[in-house]
Amino acid sequence: QKEVEQNSGPLSVPEGAIASLNCTYSDRGSQSFFWYRQYSGKSPELIMSIYSNGDKEDGRFTAQLNKASQYVSLLIRDSQPSDSATYLCAPTVGGATNKLIFGTGTLLAVQP
Amino acid sequence: NAGVTQTPKFRILKIGQSMTLQCTQDMNHNYMYWYRQDPGMGLKLIYYSVGAGITDKGEVPNGYNVSRSTTEDFPLRLELAAPSQTSVYFCASSYSVRNRYSNQPQHFGDGTRLSIL
8 A cells, every 4th residue: 555644744834944844755766746825715826846865946935855754744933823834755656647636735833 | 837736726515526636837847736735734645646647656645546648637526526626736746857866846726615514
């Protein structure tokens, strides 16, 4: 059974702080990793993708990947109240089919 | 550019009724997917398609059917609605896999909120 584990939260951080979201996955064959943001009642929105071990930065977001440890994380710098949402970690499974497996998500609450 | 469009946005069904959830995309994506999301849960894959005429089961296919006659459209059919199918349904699409080590991200529609009473 392929699984993705995320702390469900809520993770509460003050405005301007760094939010750290973590994810572990069970399928060693996963090659690509995506982070989606989902506001309450809305659809998932892609915010980051990472394919290689190490860090990838995009604006205030940094994704980190360690395939040996089967661990991926998302850092949000200078957190804003508008970042308050559920963050879904999604590794690929099934190779060429591009299928994703989703964690249950971490609810982030940024306090003004 | 509309992206992925789902209709209807909301629907209430009675037990035993049938309906089709529509999904269309205008990005010329080969791959399309149907998910369901129950409250407080992650998305579960129902069915997917890697091209017109090709469909396959996902993690939770029971009670659903799909077809893919064109690249743009991927409808999801519920034949005998049951209360357990009350959920939010999302359709997504993506380009084909770029290479073995670099998958393409999926892009989601706005969802259909379905209640079965």
